[in-house]
Amino acid sequence: MTTAQITINSAKLANIQDSGRCGFEQYGISANGAIDMYAYLKANELVGNDTAQPAIEITAFGLSLTSTVDVPIAITGAEADLKIDHRIVKPWQTIILPAGKELTIGTMKKGLRAYVAFAGGIDAKSTLESTSQDTILDLGTQLTDGMTLKLKHVPAKTDMKITYLEDRPSYGSPWHIRVCDGPDTDIFTKSTEQFFKNTYRVSPVSNHVGIRLSGPAVENFKTPEILSRGVGVGSIEIFPTGQAVVLHRGRTVTAGYPIIGVVPLIDLDMIGQARPGDEIHFEHISIEEARNLYKKRFNKLPYRR
Numbered sequence: 001m002t003t004a005q006i007t008i009n010s011a012k013l014a015n016i017q018d019s020g021r022c023g024f025e026q027y028g029i030s031a032n033g034a035i036d037m038y039a040y041l042k043a044n045e046l047v048g049n050d051t052a053q054p055a056i057e058i059t060a061f062g063l064s065l066t067s068t069v070d071v072p073i074a075i076t077g078a079e080a081d082l083k084i085d086h087r088i089v090k091p092w093q094t095i096i097l098p099a100g101k102e103l104t105i106g107t108m109k110k111g112l113r114a115y116v117a118f119a120g121g122i123d124a125k126s127t128l129e130s131t132s133q134d135t136i137l138d139l140g141t142q143l144t145d146g147m148t149l150k151l152k153h154v155p156a157k158t159d160m161k162i163t164y165l166e167d168r169p170s171y172g173s174p175w176h177i178r179v180c181d182g183p184d185t186d187i188f189t190k191s192t193e194q195f196f197k198n199t200y201r202v203s204p205v206s207n208h209v210g211i212r213l214s215g216p217a218v219e220n221f222k223t224p225e226i227l228s229r230g231v232g233v234g235s236i237e238i239f240p241t242g243q244a245v246v247l248h249r250g251r252t253v254t255a256g257y258p259i260i261g262v263v264p265l266i267d268l269d270m271i272g273q274a275r276p277g278d279e280i281h282f283e284h285i286s287i288e289e290a291r292n293l294y295k296k297r298f299n300k301l302p303y304r305r
Contacts, residue, residue, distance in 0.1 A: 006071075007068075008148075009064040011058075011143040016122060016149075017035075017133060018033060019052045019130075019303070021033070021134065031249055032132040032133065034057055035249060035272035036113055036269040036270075039113075042163060043074040047074050056115065058108075063104075063143070064103065066101065070098050072119040073097045073117065073119070074091075074092070075105065075115065076115050077113050082104070094159070118151055123152045127139045133208075135250070169270065175278060175280050178293075180264050180286065187258045195260055198215055204277075208272075211272070212244075213244045217242025221260075226256055230253055230254055231255045234248075235263075236261050238257060238260050248271075249272075264287075264293070265290075
C-alpha cells in the first residue's frame, strides 16, 4: 500500500501552521498560529476536515509540491497563479491533486500569505499541543526543498465545495483596517483624531510578531512609556518616536508601550495579509460592532477560534 505523503519540490518561505498554541500565555508562550486565521480555517472546511488540521502557510514567494496519492486540497488566502501540472485551478474551493502531478503556487499578487489544506491533514510534529511555527522559541516546521510530509488519513471520498464570493475576503492595497478603543485611550485624547486621518505604509521588517508601520508620527500623548504588562493580539503600540506597530499572533505576551487602539479579530487577518509598502488606513468601530462582524464571518465555519 502506498504511503500517503507529499514532497516539497520548491519552497522559499513556507511552514506548517494550525489554529495556534493556545493556553500557555501564562508561561510567556505566544499562541502564534495561522496569520490569516479565516483563510486557514476555510481551507480546512473546504476539504471536509471535522477539526482544523495542520496546513501549509506560504508567504510571498510561492511553492510547488507533489503527492503520492490522490488527495482533496483547497488553496485560500492571497491571490496567486495556481496550476496542477499545466492545468489552471481555482482557489477557495475543493480540488483533487492527483498522485504524481505537481501543484504550483506562484508568487503572491494581492495579499501576502496563502494556505494549502489537505483532506485529513498533515502529520506534523506537535509541541505543546500545536504544530504552529514559533521562530522565537524555535518551534514548528519550516519547509525546505525535498522535504517529505506524511498525510494523516486521506478519505476515500470528499464532498466538493466552493466558497461564495461574499464569503471571500477582498485583499489588496489600500487596506481599511478597523480599530477598537484600547486600554490607553485617555493617553491619546489629543492625538487619536489625527491617527485615524493619517496614511501609513507597511514596513519591510514586519512579521508574525508585529506589523510595523511607517508614516506620520503620533504626537501629543502624555506618557511615552509605561510599566510592562500583558498585551493582547491586535494591540497597536506607539513607540516613543511616535511610530506604530500592530502586535500579531506571535507577539510577546508583555510589553511596555502605550496602546492607541486594538485591531479586532475580524481585521487582524487582513492586516496580516498586507505587503511591505502597502497603504493602511484605520477607522474606528465599537467593540460591539467588531463582535458582530466577527460572528457574521466566523459563525459560518464549523470551527471556533
